[in-house]
Amino acid sequence: MIYKIRTYGDPVLRTENNLVENIDDEVREILNDLVETMRDISGIGLAAPQVGINLRMFVVEAEEGVVRKVINPEFLEYSSKKVDHEEGCLSVPGIHKKVKRPESLKVRYFNENGETVEEELDDLWARAFQHEYDHLEGVLFIDKIAPVAKRLVKKRLLNMKKETLKNL
Numbered sequence: 001m002i003y004k005i006r007t008y009g010d011p012v013l014r015t016e017n018n019l020v021e022n023i024d025d026e027v028r029e030i031l032n033d034l035v036e037t038m039r040d041i042s043g044i045g046l047a048a049p050q051v052g053i054n055l056r057m058f059v060v061e062a063e064e065g066v067v068r069k070v071i072n073p074e075f076l077e078y079s080s081k082k083v084d085h086e087e088g089c090l091s092v093p094g095i096h097k098k099v100k101r102p103e104s105l106k107v108r109y110f111n112e113n114g115e116t117v118e119e120e121l122d123d124l125w126a127r128a129f130q131h132e133y134d135h136l137e138g139v140l141f142i143d144k145i146a147p148v149a150k151r152l153v154k155k156r157l158l159n160m161k162k163e164t165l166k167n168l
């Protein structure tokens with residue numbers, strides 16, 4: 001099933017997200033539908049709140065054909081080295097700006113089979129993981145861009161918000 005993507009201004013993107021308590025068929029179906037939706041719009045990551053589901057899970061496909069289904073993620077370590085890289089977001093269409101983030105990190109989460117996964121991620125995997133994690137905290141990449149960049153997109157964001165609210 002392809003979900004409708006919720007866009008900037010939709011309160012669901014800023015709502016608290018609950019821990020997934022049971023990793024059951026219903027959760028696995030949502031994860032599969034998140035993957036289907038992400039691929040349909042050529043994204044590399046999609047978090048549950050972006051489709052209106054306020055649960056702490058997301059999917060990432062930073063390399064074609066390699067999908068991580070992530071439930072209740074935590075960060076264990078960050079690299080001290082940070083890198084600046086352009087990001088975009090399916091919920092903030094048309095806007096791409098640089099965001100500074102740790103280059104690599106160690107994470108822990110549950111996979112769709114309920115197994116604990118601990119691994120180190122770097123480059124695009126690390127970036128996408130952090131971007132999706134932010135969605136679980138109600139944070140969008142545009143909250144993290146430089147003030148001058150933010151001023152440049154302020155009007156577009158305001159219009160996007162109006163459009164979103166009109167169509168809710």
Ligand SMILES: [Zn+2]
Pocket residue numbers: 088089090091131132135
């Ligand atoms: Zn996003």
